[in-house]
Amino acid sequence: MTKTNAGRFFEDYAVGDVITHAVPRTVSGGERALYHALYPARHALHSSDVFAQSCGLPASPLDDLVSFHTVFGKTVPDVSLNAVANLGYAEGRWLAPLWPGDTVTATSEVIGIKENSNGTSGVVWVRTTGRNQHGADVLRYVRWVMVRKRGSGPAPRAVVPELAPFVAAADLVIPAGLDFSRYDFALAGEPHRLRDYALGEVIDHVDGVTIEEAEHMLATRLWQNTAKVHFDATHRADGKRLIYGGHVMSLARALSFNGLANAQMIVALNGGAHANPCFAGETLRAWSEVLDLAETSAPGVGAIRLRLVATKGAAGVLRGADGKYDADVLLDLDYWALMPI
Amino acid sequence: MTKTNAGRFFEDYAVGDVITHAVPRTVSGGERALYHALYPARHALHSSDVFAQSCGLPASPLDDLVSFHTVFGKTVPDVSLNAVANLGYAEGRWLAPLWPGDTVTATSEVIGIKENSNGTSGVVWVRTTGRNQHGADVLRYVRWVMVRKRGSGPAPRAVVPELAPFVAAADLVIPAGLDFSRYDFALAGEPHRLRDYALGEVIDHVDGVTIEEAEHMLATRLWQNTAKVHFDATHRADGKRLIYGGHVMSLARALSFNGLANAQMIVALNGGAHANPCFAGETLRAWSEVLDLAETSAPGVGAIRLRLVATKGAAGVLRGADGKYDADVLLDLDYWALMPI
Amino acid sequence: MTKTNAGRFFEDYAVGDVITHAVPRTVSGGERALYHALYPARHALHSSDVFAQSCGLPASPLDDLVSFHTVFGKTVPDVSLNAVANLGYAEGRWLAPLWPGDTVTATSEVIGIKENSNGTSGVVWVRTTGRNQHGADVLRYVRWVMVRKRGSGPAPRAVVPELAPFVAAADLVIPAGLDFSRYDFALAGEPHRLRDYALGEVIDHVDGVTIEEAEHMLATRLWQNTAKVHFDATHRADGKRLIYGGHVMSLARALSFNGLANAQMIVALNGGAHANPCFAGETLRAWSEVLDLAETSAPGVGAIRLRLVATKGAAGVLRGADGKYDADVLLDLDYWALMPI
Structure with missing residues (x-):
């Protein structure tokens, strides 16, 4: 019996x-510095x-996507080692900030399974929860992946969970104490507040x-x-290493500072698709579309729902006439962030 | 109206x-570790x-060039995003060490402007100050850049600041408490003290x-x-990414350990020129020339003024017969460092 | 006289x-985060x-190989700058964990010298000790290297130290307080305890x-x-940079998690050979062989002696019929690790 x-x-x-x-x-200022070096x-x-x-807040929390990547990384050996594709995300909510010194653990509940008609693979839905050393939840999200079958047994009874198309603004969790009423726009880098953004507005984040x-x-x-697939150049016939989709997320989110400098904290992941694979040598750009604007109960704190698109091509392009993602599009992410009203 | x-x-x-x-x-041990991994x-x-x-000192401060790079980085979106060239530095002084946990902010005062005769660009001089979370100044320096004009309006009245050719030894700020009277040369790595260096001495730092x-x-x-220009390979026609001049500074300074291990802290930037662009794949070497030696008021602490040259070629070569920098020279930096007497 | x-x-x-x-x-959470990014x-x-x-334990110590690399790095300017080859290790023992905030110093005692018959080089044996800021030893090991002669003087009297073929289980130092009696196998990642491993068992760690x-x-x-040789592409005629042998050690050790997730702490280095040089672009894999199993005095804590092989080829292959290392083998390391009984 193998031990691996x-x-x-x-x-x-x-x-x-x-x-x-x-x-x-356990994360520290080291992870924080690396995040700033990588993105x-x-x-x-x-x-x-x-x-x-x-x-x-008591201090600067680690970037919200550090929470996501850390929790996601924990799930890989159990959820996606034999995954053919990472199909989607839903109902993601950040429930508490991650601070230097915190220790993250994660569990996943299987909430759906459905064998594919080809009989060689199936879709698995999991609801993953990350917790800190105090037992408090820091992040919860649903992810579904296509996984290979080991054998040729009969298909299990299909269970397909009903998932919300997006997190309702009323369900966003605002970090304890957050207060944007004395927000310093000059130090933040841009003057635009929530009410300066319009539904449907598209922002080209310019940099690559x-x-x-x-x-x-x-x-x-x-x-x-x-x-x-991310590390071993001998794994694919073409010798390419597939870039972790979360790397593309973090790059695109960081690039979106230019135009969305005040979309400070990510509080919900409504959905997301890794539209095309990404490889080294490619030049990534990003654009955003404003999907919704909402108030919250915290002083001065509003919420902006954004589509964030990472692309190798032009801003604004998403899908072709056939409804399929444009070949240049790498990521189509739908999230809520907190912004001064 | 664009938001970017x-x-x-x-x-x-x-x-x-x-x-x-x-x-x-805010910087931490993470930035410190990364500095040691990068240089x-x-x-x-x-x-x-x-x-x-x-x-x-109470603890090991972050490398002095971390202060410089952090402050410089803050200024880029406001000073050099449309810069054609980074022309020079003057009157730079480190005013307090940067400690893990410190938070750095920066402001710049415009102290000079002069339109070029071509009418399409001009030179801007700024005096930049970095401060810590206590409001204390940590670094101040003058930098001037050539910036593109947006339009074709009339030239403003030229104001060219008078800048000192170098910081006088008497104006160097010694970190509070610094005392080299029990300096351990064995742990520092070399036996050479201030009086072992001669004016005009040239040191080839050997490594590449x-x-x-x-x-x-x-x-x-x-x-x-x-x-x-540092990140986007599609920005230049030749597909090259220009390396940030400060990366060359830090590499050269780190290489100068071999021969200048006791030039412990940088306290002044007298001047500097990024003589030629630097690109990945190039092998960088460094050499130094002793420009001046001085005492300070702190026990056992002297000051050495050095020319630090980063080059792709041989040590000692700086300018051709025409007075122009040799094509191999990447950086010509003039600074003061503190060294045991 | 040169200063370098x-x-x-x-x-x-x-x-x-x-x-x-x-x-x-001084090391911090920064070195720890970088270790996790690099391996x-x-x-x-x-x-x-x-x-x-x-x-x-009071907290998570830095990876045991961080202690090794940090101490090893200190010795390079004094021991191996002119080394032709790093020949071997013996009698290595970790004597105390390394914690964030610790400061490491190192000394080496020359314990053997033997000139080669060609008269142009010789072998030097040193016993190196790393200490923390409290003066406590954290690591001690013997290393021997082949070093070039400067001149053609007569050979010194040869002194060849007698070295133990491996550290006896009874001589392993268990970190103060270590107790595996409430060990959480689910969080550690694998269910295998010491008694699940058999002498001679070979584990292919799969990943590359x-x-x-x-x-x-x-x-x-x-x-x-x-x-x-690790940094300067102009140093070798073929333009390649030789990869530091310790980088291969850390990569192989990290890959060995898959199958040896419970071999938690390295406590002895019995021996090791950098069998072939490693260069960028190569894909490294690892396999282990169980050499010995032992009890310790600490509650629930056993010791497993492992051969760890880093290779560009297949698991299990080590030497050819001629007794020489296979051309694909990069590292052959013999160490003790602590594992729940």
Whole structure:
């Protein structure tokens, strides 16, 4: 019997199973510095303790996507080692900030399974929860992946969860103490507040970043994501390493500072698609579309729902006439962020 | 109206303007570790808390060029996004060490403007000040850049600041408590003290480092420097990414350990020129020339004024017969460092 | 007289000499985060403060190989700058964990010298000790290298130290407080305990990592290892940079998580050979062989002696019929690790 983990196959999931993911992780100022080295991240609340304190927080939390990547990385050996495709996200909510010194653990509940008609793979839905060392939830989201079958047994009874198309503004969790009533727009980098954005407005974030192999591998390892396609150039026939979709998310989000500098904290992930694979040598750009605007109960704090698109091409292009993603589009992400009203 | 920042043009500067730069930054042991991963930095005072404490400091401060890069990075969106060239530095002084946990903000005062005779660009001089979370100044320096004009309006009245050719030894600020009277030369790595160096002495630092794209981009992002020429391979016709001049500074300074291990802290930047552009794949070497030697008021602490040259070629070569920099020279920096007497 | 360090030659070593290595180093959460970015390291005890506390430690110590690399790096300017080859290791023991905030210094005692018959080089044996800021030893090991002679003087009297073929299980130092009696196998990632492993068992760790120039240079610099062959592409005729052998060690050890997730802490280095040089672009894999199993005095804590092989080829292959290492083998390491019984 082998001692190595070959990953789970479609047959290994049953609705109601709760998987404890291994390798808890303590984060520090080191992860924070690396995040700033890997991505052009400049949102002031995640860059400065003093700025975060002026917004009512005890210190500057780690970037919200650090929470996401850390929790996601924990799930890879149990959820996506044999995944053919990462199909989607839904109902993602950040429930508490992640602070330097925090230790993250994660569990996933299987909430859906459905075998494909070809009989060789199936779709698995999991609801993943990340917790800190106090047992408090920091992040919860649903993800579904296509997983290979090990054998040729009969299909299990299909269970397809009903998922919300987006998180309702009323369900957003605002970090304790957050207060934008004395928000310093000059230090934040842009004067635009929530009411300056219009529904349907499209923002071209202008800047581009050409990606190197070393960078995406440093990032992916940092989140202890072990999927071999990201690291092993001998894995694919064309010798390319597939870039972790979360690397594209973080790059695009960081680029969106230019035009959305005040969309400070991500509080919900409504949905997302890794539209096309991304490889080193490609130059990534980003654009955003304003999908919704809402108030929150916190002083001075509004919420903006954004479509964030990472592309190798032009801003504004998303799908062709056939409804399929344009070949240049890498990521189509739907999220809520907090912004001064 | 676009929400993204296109940067300032020559017309957007007026003498006396004070610009508050955005995105304050808290630094930690993470930035310190990354500095040591990005550069072969070995000066003991910046490597060891215990060594720094034996020199009278409370702990090991972040490398002096971390202060410089962090402050410089803050200024890029306001000063050099549309810069054609970074022309020079003067009157730079480190006023307080940067400690892990400190938060840096920066402002710049416009102290000079002069339109070029071609009418399409002009030179802007700014005096930039970095401050910590206590409001204390940590660094102040003058920089001038050539900036494109937006339009074809009349030239403003030229104001050219009078700048000191170098910082006088008497004006150097010695960090509070610094005391080299019990300096441990064995732990520092070399036996040479201030009086062992002679005016005009040239030191070949011997070692070379071949630069990779991933490294200079990690570094440049870490300082939140957003100039697109450093990141976007599609920006130039030849597909090259220009390496941030500060990356060359830090590499050369770190290489200078070999021969100048006791030039522990940089306290003044007298001047500097990025003589030629630097690109990935090039192998950088460094040499220094002793320009001056001085005493200070602190026990056992002397000051050495050095020319630090980063080159792709041989040590000692600087300018051709025509007075122009040799094609191999990348950086010509003039600075003061503190060294045991 | 030059001020730069040309390194020691064979004539510069005498048995009984104690060399104080320069540049003490304070480590923090920054080094820890970088270790996780550079290597796919996932051993839970080095990833989570909470997990380490559940094992009786005050916090998560830095990876054991961080201690090794940091101490090794200190020795390079004095021991291996002119080394032709790094020949072997013996009698290595970890004597105390390394914690964030610790400052490491190192000394080496010359314990053997033997000139080669060609009269142009010789072998030098040193016993190196790393200490923390409290003066406590953290690591001690013997290393021997082949070093060039400066001149053609007569050979010194040969002294060849007698070295143990491996550290006896009874001599392993268990970190104070370590207790695996409440060990959480689910969080650690695998169910296998000491008694599940059999002598002679071979484990293929499956995963591969393709190495980039930027990564091995970041790592090697982080440990302040200055050997120019790792950084300067102009140093070798073929333009290749030789990868620091310790980078291969850390990659292989991290890959061995898959099958040895519970081999938590390295406590002894019995021996090791860098069988073939490693270069960027190569894809590294790893396999292990169980050499011995032992009990320790600490509650629930056993010790497993492992051969760890890094290879570009297949698992299980080590030497050819001629007794020489297979051309694909990069590293053959013999170590003890602690594992729940």
